[in-house]
Ligand SMILES: C[S@@+](CC[C@H](N)C(=O)[O-])C[C@H]1O[C@@H](n2cnc3c(N)ncnc32)[C@H](O)[C@@H]1O
Ligand SMILES: Nc1nc2[nH]cc(C(=O)O)c2c(=O)[nH]1
């Protein structure tokens with residue numbers, strides 16, 4: 001298996017349950033819901049993506065011929081002075097869609113490097129066994145395959161996700177349910193999304209808010 005990686009960087013997890021936690025991010029290249037090209041965005045299944053995941057040209061990016069090579073590169077981003085919470089390093093596998101590439105070999109190689117492994121996925125591909133934290137963020141217009149995990153993180157509002165659909169999500173087997181306001185270029189749309197998300201949590205107290213703290217902090 002050759003892994004195509006856009007970039008690797010060390011920062012604080014910005015979103016969801018682990019917000020504020022130091023983590024190495026490994027952003028895999030490519031996604032099954034958008035090509036990543038701006039000219040294709042209007043006809044993509046997922047049209048609101050905030051991420052450049054095209055190619056392997058970012059910091060720490062490249063093609064890795066073995067799981068051991070990639071795990072070693074990821075480990076090289078962890079500060080060698082510290083082990084992290086509970087003596088474990090923390091990696092977030094994201095993308096693009098990481099589950100198009102993440103396999104048991106890579107999971108084993110990262111565990112051997114002392115990492116606790118989290119994944120950010122759109123849920124269209126079943127997660128391989130061994131991941132320590134599965135965060136699923138469903139996209140309207142796609143077929144959700146991974147209907148269980150640790151965290152459901154729904155970007156809102158999405159046309160096609162009405163109250164009945166959100167009730168369906170609420171009934172799924174996730175430990176935590178969060179709504180995350182959709183980011184966009186329009187300040188009005190951003191304010192509407194934030195108000196929508198806050199009101200959803202107030203009206204449906206099994207849900208919690210996720211904010212993209214890295215964007216307000218101005219970090220990666
Ligand atoms: C770039 S995606 C990569 C992982 C995977 N493809 C997915 O969609 O979950 C990482 C996270 O950012 C969220 N996200 C992407 N674009 C966003 C936006 N415009 N506003 C808020 N969250 C967004 C996704 O829903 C997902 O939770
Ligand atoms: N700081 C920070 N936190 C994040 N949480 C999820 C991210 C992602 O793009 O998957 C992300 C990201 O790009 N940066």
Ligand code: SF4
Pocket residue numbers: 031032033034046047048049050051053095096097122139
């Ligand atoms: S599924 Fe994830 S990576 Fe793919 S286009 Fe949507 S937000 Fe971006």
Ligand SMILES: [Mg+2]
Pocket residue numbers: 050051
């Ligand atoms: Mg991001």
